[in-house]
Amino acid sequence: MKAAKQKEYQVSASKSDIVDRVSEETGVSKAVASNIITKAFDQVASALASDGEVKIHGFGNFVVKATKERQARNPATGVTITVPAGRKVSFKPSSDLKKAI
Template sequence: KRRLEDGEDVLISGFGKFCVKEKKVRKGRNPSTGEVMMLDKRRVVTFKCSGKLKKKINGK
Protein backbone atom coordinates (compact mmCIF):
# COMPACT_ATOMS: atom_id res chain seq x y z
CA LYS A 1 0.00 0.00 0.00
CA ARG A 2 2.77 2.42 0.93
CA ARG A 3 4.63 1.81 -2.35
CA LEU A 4 1.51 2.54 -4.38
CA GLU A 5 0.91 5.72 -2.36
CA ASP A 6 4.49 6.76 -3.20
CA GLY A 7 3.77 6.23 -6.93
CA GLU A 8 5.75 3.00 -7.30
CA ASP A 9 4.53 -0.06 -9.18
CA VAL A 10 4.09 -3.34 -7.25
CA LEU A 11 4.91 -6.67 -8.91
CA ILE A 12 3.65 -9.94 -7.43
CA SER A 13 5.41 -12.74 -9.25
CA GLY A 14 3.01 -15.22 -10.88
CA PHE A 15 0.00 -12.99 -10.12
CA GLY A 16 0.39 -9.61 -11.79
CA LYS A 17 1.47 -6.00 -11.51
CA PHE A 18 -0.28 -3.05 -9.88
CA CYS A 19 0.65 0.18 -11.68
CA VAL A 20 0.07 3.80 -10.69
CA LYS A 21 -1.13 6.00 -13.57
CA GLU A 22 -1.64 9.76 -13.74
CA LYS A 23 -4.99 10.98 -15.09
CA LYS A 24 -5.04 14.45 -16.65
CA VAL A 25 -7.55 17.22 -15.98
CA ARG A 26 -10.62 16.61 -18.15
CA LYS A 27 -14.17 17.73 -18.76
CA GLY A 28 -16.90 15.79 -17.03
CA ARG A 29 -20.63 16.05 -16.58
CA ASN A 30 -22.78 15.74 -13.48
CA PRO A 31 -25.24 12.97 -14.49
CA SER A 32 -28.09 14.26 -12.33
CA THR A 33 -27.95 17.93 -13.40
CA GLY A 34 -26.13 17.75 -16.73
CA GLU A 35 -23.77 20.51 -15.53
CA VAL A 36 -20.35 20.49 -17.24
CA MET A 37 -17.40 20.58 -14.85
CA MET A 38 -13.65 20.08 -14.87
CA LEU A 39 -12.39 16.96 -13.11
CA ASP A 40 -9.06 17.37 -11.29
CA LYS A 41 -5.96 15.41 -12.19
CA ARG A 42 -5.58 12.29 -10.08
CA ARG A 43 -3.68 9.06 -9.66
CA VAL A 44 -5.34 5.68 -10.17
CA VAL A 45 -4.15 2.10 -9.67
CA THR A 46 -4.45 -0.35 -12.56
CA PHE A 47 -3.78 -4.09 -12.60
CA LYS A 48 -2.09 -6.15 -15.32
CA CYS A 49 -2.52 -9.90 -15.00
CA SER A 50 0.60 -12.08 -15.35
CA GLY A 51 0.88 -14.50 -18.27
CA LYS A 52 0.83 -17.50 -15.91
CA LEU A 53 -2.39 -16.38 -14.22
CA LYS A 54 -4.00 -15.53 -17.55
CA LYS A 55 -3.29 -19.04 -18.84
CA LYS A 56 -4.71 -20.58 -15.65
CA ILE A 57 -7.91 -18.49 -15.90
CA ASN A 58 -8.39 -19.35 -19.57
CA GLY A 59 -7.82 -23.07 -18.89
CA LYS A 60 -4.75 -23.42 -21.11
Protein backbone atom coordinates in the same frame (compact mmCIF):
# COMPACT_ATOMS: atom_id res chain seq x y z
CA MET B 1 -32.23 -21.34 -34.43
CA LYS B 2 -29.15 -20.50 -32.44
CA ALA B 3 -29.17 -21.18 -28.75
CA ALA B 4 -29.25 -18.07 -26.62
CA LYS B 5 -25.82 -17.20 -25.32
CA GLN B 6 -25.75 -17.32 -21.53
CA LYS B 7 -24.14 -14.44 -19.73
CA GLU B 8 -21.43 -15.32 -17.28
CA TYR B 9 -21.57 -13.35 -14.08
CA GLN B 10 -18.52 -12.60 -12.04
CA VAL B 11 -18.52 -13.78 -8.48
CA SER B 12 -16.61 -11.37 -6.30
CA ALA B 13 -14.54 -12.35 -3.31
CA SER B 14 -14.53 -10.01 -0.34
CA LYS B 15 -11.68 -9.66 2.11
CA SER B 16 -13.60 -11.82 4.59
CA ASP B 17 -13.99 -14.54 1.92
CA ILE B 18 -10.23 -14.51 1.37
CA VAL B 19 -9.61 -14.62 5.12
CA ASP B 20 -11.96 -17.60 5.45
CA ARG B 21 -10.18 -19.49 2.65
CA VAL B 22 -6.70 -18.77 4.02
CA SER B 23 -7.83 -19.83 7.50
CA GLU B 24 -9.33 -23.10 6.20
CA GLU B 25 -6.40 -23.98 3.94
CA THR B 26 -3.64 -23.18 6.44
CA GLY B 27 -5.29 -24.16 9.71
CA VAL B 28 -4.62 -20.79 11.35
CA SER B 29 -7.36 -18.87 13.14
CA LYS B 30 -9.43 -16.32 11.27
CA ALA B 31 -7.90 -13.57 13.42
CA VAL B 32 -4.37 -14.57 12.39
CA ALA B 33 -5.39 -14.94 8.73
CA SER B 34 -7.10 -11.54 8.82
CA ASN B 35 -3.99 -9.93 10.31
CA ILE B 36 -1.78 -11.48 7.61
CA ILE B 37 -4.08 -10.41 4.77
CA THR B 38 -4.38 -6.88 6.19
CA LYS B 39 -0.60 -6.57 6.55
CA ALA B 40 -0.09 -7.82 2.98
CA PHE B 41 -2.57 -5.27 1.59
CA ASP B 42 -0.97 -2.53 3.70
CA GLN B 43 2.45 -3.38 2.27
CA VAL B 44 1.13 -3.26 -1.31
CA ALA B 45 -0.49 0.14 -0.64
CA SER B 46 2.66 1.46 1.01
CA ALA B 47 4.87 0.30 -1.86
CA LEU B 48 2.52 1.88 -4.41
CA ALA B 49 2.56 5.16 -2.49
CA SER B 50 6.36 5.29 -2.32
CA ASP B 51 7.57 3.45 -5.43
CA GLY B 52 4.53 3.62 -7.71
CA GLU B 53 4.83 -0.02 -8.72
CA VAL B 54 4.39 -3.49 -7.22
CA LYS B 55 5.32 -6.65 -9.13
CA ILE B 56 4.08 -9.97 -7.80
CA HIS B 57 5.59 -12.84 -9.79
CA GLY B 58 2.93 -15.17 -11.16
CA PHE B 59 0.13 -12.75 -10.27
CA GLY B 60 0.66 -9.38 -11.95
CA ASN B 61 1.81 -5.79 -11.71
CA PHE B 62 0.17 -2.87 -9.92
CA VAL B 63 1.24 0.53 -11.28
CA VAL B 64 0.28 4.07 -10.25
CA LYS B 65 -0.63 6.13 -13.32
CA ALA B 66 -1.30 9.85 -13.64
CA THR B 67 -4.67 10.98 -14.96
CA LYS B 68 -5.20 14.24 -16.84
CA GLU B 69 -7.67 16.92 -15.93
CA ARG B 70 -10.88 16.35 -17.89
CA GLN B 71 -14.43 17.52 -18.36
CA ALA B 72 -17.34 15.40 -17.10
CA ARG B 73 -21.08 15.85 -17.05
CA ASN B 74 -23.41 15.22 -14.12
CA PRO B 75 -26.04 12.93 -15.69
CA ALA B 76 -28.75 14.09 -13.28
CA THR B 77 -28.35 17.83 -13.87
CA GLY B 78 -26.42 18.02 -17.13
CA VAL B 79 -23.92 20.42 -15.55
CA THR B 80 -20.37 20.13 -16.89
CA ILE B 81 -17.63 20.02 -14.27
CA THR B 82 -13.85 19.81 -14.36
CA VAL B 83 -12.40 16.66 -12.84
CA PRO B 84 -8.90 17.50 -11.56
CA ALA B 85 -5.79 15.57 -12.53
CA GLY B 86 -4.98 12.76 -10.17
CA ARG B 87 -3.52 9.32 -9.81
CA LYS B 88 -5.02 5.86 -10.19
CA VAL B 89 -3.84 2.30 -9.68
CA SER B 90 -3.74 0.09 -12.73
CA PHE B 91 -3.37 -3.71 -12.65
CA LYS B 92 -1.93 -5.88 -15.40
CA PRO B 93 -2.31 -9.62 -14.78
CA SER B 94 0.60 -11.96 -15.45
CA SER B 95 0.38 -14.56 -18.21
CA ASP B 96 0.19 -17.25 -15.50
CA LEU B 97 -2.88 -15.59 -13.98
CA LYS B 98 -4.47 -15.16 -17.41
CA LYS B 99 -4.00 -18.88 -18.10
CA ALA B 100 -5.47 -19.81 -14.72
CA ILE B 101 -8.64 -17.82 -15.37
